[in-house]
Amino acid sequence: MRITCPHCGERDRREFYYRGAATDLERPAPDAGEEAWDNFVFLRENPAGETRDLWYHEGGCGAWIVVARNTVTHEVLGTQLASEARS
Amino acid sequence: MRFSGFRVFKEGLTGNKGWTPHWRDPEPKSEYDIIIIGGGGHGLSTAYYLAKEHGLTNVAVLEKGYIGGGSIGRNTTIVRANYFLQGNSEFYSHSLKLWEGLEEDLNYNVMHSQRGIINLFHSDGQRDAAARRGNMMISQGDDAILLGRDELRKMLPYLNFDDLRFPLYGGLYHPRGGTARHDAVAWGFARGADQRGVDLIQNCEVIGIDIENGAVRGVQTTRGPIRAKKVAMVAAGRSGQVAAMAGMRLPIESHVLQAFVTEGLKPCIDHVVTFGMGHFYISQSDKGGLVFGGDLDFYASYAARGNLPTVENVMEAGVALMPMIGKAKVLRSWGGIMDMSPDGSPIIDKTHIDGLFLNCGWNYGGFKAVPGSGNVFAHLIATGRYHENATKFRLDRFRTGRGVMDEEGKGSQHNLH
Numbered sequence A: 001m002r003i004t005c006p007h008c009g010e011r012d013r014r015e016f017y018y019r020g021a022a023t024d025l026e027r028p029a030p031d032a033g034e035e036a037w038d039n040f041v042f043l044r045e046n047p048a049g050e051t052r053d054l055w056y057h058e059g060g061c062g063a064w065i066v067v068a069r070n071t072v073t074h075e076v077l078g079t080q081l082a083s084e085a086r087s
Numbered sequence B: 001m002r003f004s005g006f007r008v009f010k011e012g013l014t015g016n017k018g019w020t021p022h023w024r025d026p027e028p029k030s031e032y033d034i035i036i037i038g039g040g041g042h043g044l045s046t047a048y049y050l051a052k053e054h055g056l057t058n059v060a061v062l063e064k065g066y067i068g069g070g071s072i073g074r075n076t077t078i079v080r081a082n083y084f085l086q087g088n089s090e091f092y093s094h095s096l097k098l099w100e101g102l103e104e105d106l107n108y109n110v111m112h113s114q115r116g117i118i119n120l121f122h123s124d125g126q127r128d129a130a131a132r133r134g135n136m137m138i139s140q141g142d143d144a145i146l147l148g149r150d151e152l153r154k155m156l157p158y159l160n161f162d163d164l165r166f167p168l169y170g171g172l173y174h175p176r177g178g179t180a181r182h183d184a185v186a187w188g189f190a191r192g193a194d195q196r197g198v199d200l201i202q203n204c205e206v207i208g209i210d211i212e213n214g215a216v217r218g219v220q221t222t223r224g225p226i227r228a229k230k231v232a233m234v235a236a237g238r239s240g241q242v243a244a245m246a247g248m249r250l251p252i253e254s255h256v257l258q259a260f261v262t263e264g265l266k267p268c269i270d271h272v273v274t275f276g277m278g279h280f281y282i283s284q285s286d287k288g289g290l291v292f293g294g295d296l297d298f299y300a301s302y303a304a305r306g307n308l309p310t311v312e313n314v315m316e317a318g319v320a321l322m323p324m325i326g327k328a329k330v331l332r333s334w335g336g337i338m339d340m341s342p343d344g345s346p347i348i349d350k351t352h353i354d355g356l357f358l359n360c361g362w363n364y365g366g367f368k369a370v371p372g373s374g375n376v377f378a379h380l381i382a383t384g385r386y387h388e389n390a391t392k393f394r395l396d397r398f399r400t401g402r403g404v405m406d407e408e409g410k411g412s413q414h415n416l417h
Helices: A034-041 A082-086 B005-013 B041-054 B088-100 B102-106 B124-139 B149-155 B182-195 B239-244 B308-321 B323-327 B370-383
Strands: A002-005 A009-012 A017-021 A050-056 A064-070 A076-081 B031-037 B059-062 B117-121 B145-148 B170-174 B199-201 B206-212 B215-221 B224-233 B253-264 B272-275 B280-284 B289-300 B330-340 B347-350 B356-360
Touching (some): A017 B289, A064 A082, B041 B370, B117 B149, B206 B224, B224 B370, B289 B330
Parallel strands (some): B031 B059
Antiparallel strands (some): A017 A050, B253 B289, B272 B280
């Protein structure tokens, strides 16, 4: 699996650390309540097919990257800086 | 048909013509008391114990593929009870006791081999942690022996005792741990459930769960609708998709875990050996192949295969630990899909929907739990009460924060367990 870092170009998967679903970028307010926090920290859509997840370019530029990916075929469909995905 | 030494002898002399299929291939009925979604190890053992211990035989197991085709056939067959935390500890202890009587109970040779498991450690701190875990295992009523370096060398002379990065200080030895033949476990439970009247329905995928007024009414399948008073979801590896049919989101992320087997060799590795620091573990099958594996590929995946970086890691760790295996040729590799939960412990619970039950989140530990999981889940389905050895596998422990069982203190990120 190779991932295209928006800064560094296409790189080996080994340069990246996997964090989890990209919903990690949607942090609820501290007082949003038990349900919102359960949803954020624990519950997952966990699709068999296309998903968006969050990777860190640990062995490269240090950017957090949202990777659109297929969980069944391991095909990488596209990447975007997390800072841009959130804004 | 009962298996016995006499029967094997007789069949051997008469051309093996008397063997019959191990289970029927029935058409689904229009209604059952209980439907079990998933004909893997856990689903089959749930059906078996529902019939055997609770007398509930109007039960169907719906399997989208074939019996033995899922994770029950894709694991590395290790059976152990070396857990630390209350909740896990008594459950795996219960499961190991069931393993120890399983072959007689099922009248089926599952090749359960209590060859012992040795977890290696490499520092004073790790030795303290191993001693603490061993004491917990003993206090639970199971067995654990702390091995020093010299004792370890006597038992496992083939290890690399000169490794500078991870010097071998000793190991935590769990003599009652071991392995079993995974396919035979599925077949044995399938046969046992079928003999007691449970319908095992293969090539029958559930495509919808019918819910009315907050209560389950049955399921829609590729072979038509089936009504049921109770429905149990036991589909680890695909838990999220099954639960989504009931409108539920689960605290599960699916990951691929690879495993490998070499060509058949003469007996050389007598135990199960785990090298936690290298993310490597190994045993030798009765057929002679070295069966080994490592850690997750670490990204969410439903592909039953992994990527090469993990293969490289596992091979490096294996050869670093036991250089003698460097000459063995790897015959094949495969991946299994793990339900990774936020604390590394499973979920066996009711849901907010009446009559709908959930069994999932087995992380890497599903195989050894097969008898225990089915046993306690059958108890929950039949009586509506938690089994005394499975009171803590609650679905709501994440939302409330009460009763989270994180054996290694890794935190809530699913893939770190």
